[in-house]
Amino acid sequence: MNTLIWIFIFISTFAFMEFMAWFSHKYIMHGFLWVLHSDHHHKDHDSWFERNDAFFIIYAVVSMSFILAGVKTWFWYGLPIGLGIMAYGAAYFLVHDIFIHQRFKVFRNANNRYAKGVRRAHKMHHKHTGKEDGECFGMLFVPFKYFKK
Template sequence: MKIALWILIFFGTFSFMEFMAWFTHKYIMHGFLWFLHKDHHHKDHDSWFERNDAFFIFYAIVSMSFFYVGSTGIWYGYPLGFGILAYGIAYFLVHDIFIHQRFKIFRNANNWYAKGVRRAHKMHHKHLGKSDGECFGMLFVPFKYFKK
């Protein structure tokens, strides 16, 4: 029974992280922490790293904190930590590698999902300022972006 609950917590956490990514992106990154996220929309530096990467570090610390909780005997800390970690890996693969090509792999991915996610993110970056943005999610985007 515990393994089923572990798996449920893991997948629930992974799914909840998509909501957290959307919420954080819309209300925090495009809100009071725009000064950290702005360089993701306007490349104003020569570094491979962006100030925007601070958000990754924040969620990595949250994930590691849950691993610590798990190590103290509170078993559900592990599936929470792994759920956040798995979402972070998925986000990194889709957003940083596939969409923004921070590493030059996955360039030829051209299936319906890849096209839809690319379209949605392109529409998000069409808005260069902190206001009037659209499509703040990452892995689950509105169906309109999957239409031809």
């Protein structure tokens, strides 16, 4: 197996996951699985956990399945695909759950241009508490207008 191909598959998968996050957020979470995502927009419970956390488990199962297929079968490229999904999940968790929503109290003072833009974009997304009329469904790559001062 060529290392450059492996790295290319990993990076491509990571980048593709931003599209998948946008697509699933817009059409699945704000669509037929709103029942799982709604408590993320309007907290209706006292628990630290949200029904919305189920999406983390869904993507983790997909990632683990690719990793296992890559290690245990002829499907070697399942490993870089699974690790790319896992790396995106870790980045998403850091940016969304830790940095933006402060589920853990770290990165509170990050005020660089990227951090401010991502925060603004997510704030605009959360101004809509219903499943309709949402905007800015991406996470790591958001429209340039949110980076303007």
